Amino acid sequence: MDVGGIEPIFGLLHMPADRGQHETAVLLCPPFGWEDICSYRSRRTWAQHLAAAGHPTLRMDLPGTGDSGGSPGDGGLLDSWTEAVGSAADWLRASTGSRRVAAVGIGLSGMLICRAAAQGALIDEAVLWAVPSKGRAFVRELKAFGRMESSKFSPRADFTVQPLPRGYVGAGGFVLSAETARALDRLDLATLDLPDDRLQRVLLLERDGIAVDARLLEHLRRSARGVSVAAGAGYNSMMAEPQEARPPAEVFAEVESWLSEPGRDEAVVPAGSADAAGSPLDEGAAHRGAGATPSVLRTGLARERDTTELTVGDAVIRERPLAIEQPFGRLFGVLTEPAMQETTDLGAVLLNAGAIRRIGPNRMWVELARRWAARGVPSLRLDLEGLGDSDGDDTRFADVAELYVPQLVDQVQTAIDVVEAHGIAQRFMLVGLCSGAYWSFHGVLRDERVIAACMLNPRTLFWDASQETVRYLRRGLFQPASWRMVMRGDVHRSRVGNVIRGAPRSLVRRAVARVQALGDSDQLDLVLDLLRDGDKQLLFAFSENEPLHEELERQGRLPGGERWPNVRLELIPGRDHTLRPHYSQQRAHEALDRALDRELSRGRVA
Structure with a gap:
């Protein structure tokens, strides 16, 4: 999608089999960095479930991430992310004919949904999962993760490497620029003034037993929103290594039930539609107040393009x-x-x-x-x-x-x-x-x-199921240092169990292979x-x-x-x-x- 003023947004739309008018469309926004990588396939499954339940669902990549345009070092990235969320919501409503738009945000993207709504984005409802009220908490968590990785992955002394630029935050293979980190440090959702007809209902999801952010919950309740809290079971399973991650089926069912609850207020009538006058820019300005100077301008509907x-x-x-x-x-x-x-x-x-x-x-x-x-x-x-x-x-x-x-x-x-x-x-x-x-x-x-x-x-050039077992044993799985790695979590315990159980058979197979005329070498x-x-x-x-x-x-x-x-x-x-x-x-x-x-x-x- 092309949006004026920011890099193109990559998105994939899942449509219900029934192409008629739909009550609620869903914008599914990604978490940041490594969590985006791990949960990607689960979010695809989630979008398919939502579409099967009758909700047109758009998955998007934020600018500078995924397949979208831009890079992590771009200036004004927090504003670009916010504009992207708002523009994607506008486009989703207009292109599917849906009466309402619900946005689902995980971590960082939940904060962006709230910020976009405060600046006039036409988002009626939101599902916020593991969303902090302060951007500073998000950045602090990334920094802690990055410090842990830095000690774990540090290179040999004979390698000369350049550190990240001053103020950059790196974790899980992804970075925030110094400017973006500072902008997030200043973001506090509990200080946002939400227009009356934005985020009329919010579902806050816990994180595998970790309670929702109390400040965010209190702020939304004070803002006279319809706020619900539910268990977010399956978060950690969704964020496991990509080949091991599993969709959180309980959350899928919880959200689908919440979306279908009766008795909701009338949806926002989007500016520029047959039932309203003005443009998206005028609509956003009306909610910000005549004297406000927005950090993000509504620039009109995004235009979808195949190229x-x-x-x-x-x-x-x-x-x-x-x-x-x-x-x-x-x-x-x-x-x-x-x-x-x-x-x-x-x-x-x-x-x-x-x-x-x-x-x-x-x-x-x-x-x-x-x-x-x-x-x-x-x-x-x-x-x-x-x-x-x-x-x-x-x-x-x-x-x-x-x-x-x-x-x-x-x-x-x-x-x-x-x-x-x-x-x-x-x-x-x-x-x-x-x-x-x-x-x-x-x-x-x-x-x-x-x-x-x-x-x-490459781990191997010719697949041999016993190879990993032999490597673990050769590197001294039974040495104290190896078990310290297990206790720290550097090696998953289930993997160690598989190695031990398979060791005798693997060693026999490898011994036989070595005496064959044509071995691996x-x-x-x-x-x-x-x-x-x-x-x-x-x-x-x-x-x-x-x-x-x-x-x-x-x-x-x-x-x-x-x-x-x-x-x-x-x-x-x-x-x-x-x-x-x-x-x-x-x-x-x-x-x-x-x-x-x-x-x-x-x-x-x-």
């Missing part, structure tokens, strides 16, 4: 969603292309990092895709089956082996077929982290159109020879303490040397598998840009 244009440096690029029909439903992706400048025949496919959606680890694939498009290289950020916004069963990924099935590599090739058929590219680079690196490796091995694979922190030698002879380029980029890196080095396979000059190794500072430290992300971006430089140079020579 949006963004400016990256001096270049203009465009993005559009891409759906690929499959027997199980649809694969979903976002295609990023140069808008006007000359393109090459080279394209990239950016793959899920485990169960993380197409934006990549810490939104790195969004940044990469736009930067590469500005250089003339199109790319597809792809969700594979059961991940992100692609159809399929996501519960199966609780078993990590399901991320390494051959069918997922087949889907990567299908996506390449579609991109090639559209005339977008003929040669391809595959980029992935963790299981995405595995798919990249097998994609470059299978498909002659794939000329390079960029693999960040010989298989890898053969594959690397084939890729060298096919002029396929491989980049391995490893963070510190990655087990596959240690194993390949012990076997003498990295760096590639004379036998495999097509293999390059890059080392990334930090000890986090998904590159949450900002310096890890920066070093990974540099390594990937160098890989692109090499392919563009090879293309010019050819």
